[in-house]
Amino acid sequence: MRATENDRIIIRGKTDSTPDRHGTIREVRGPEGEPPYLVSFDDGHETLVFPGTDFVVEHAR
Numbered sequence: 001m002r003a004t005e006n007d008r009i010i011i012r013g014k015t016d017s018t019p020d021r022h023g024t025i026r027e028v029r030g031p032e033g034e035p036p037y038l039v040s041f042d043d044g045h046e047t048l049v050f051p052g053t054d055f056v057v058e059h060a061r
Helices: none
Strands: 008-011 021-028 037-041 046-049 055-058
Antiparallel strands (some): 008 055
């Protein structure tokens, strides 16, 4: 997986009652766009993310 700063991310909810989480990649800490990513979520929470299979990157244009 590769990403750049300002790409949008979606972490899919694991069940129907768990909503998706949306955020923006603020910093790429791995080499050549690889994880981990510092993500600022739309709810204001900021954390370091190591993506799993439920992680989708929407590349900034």
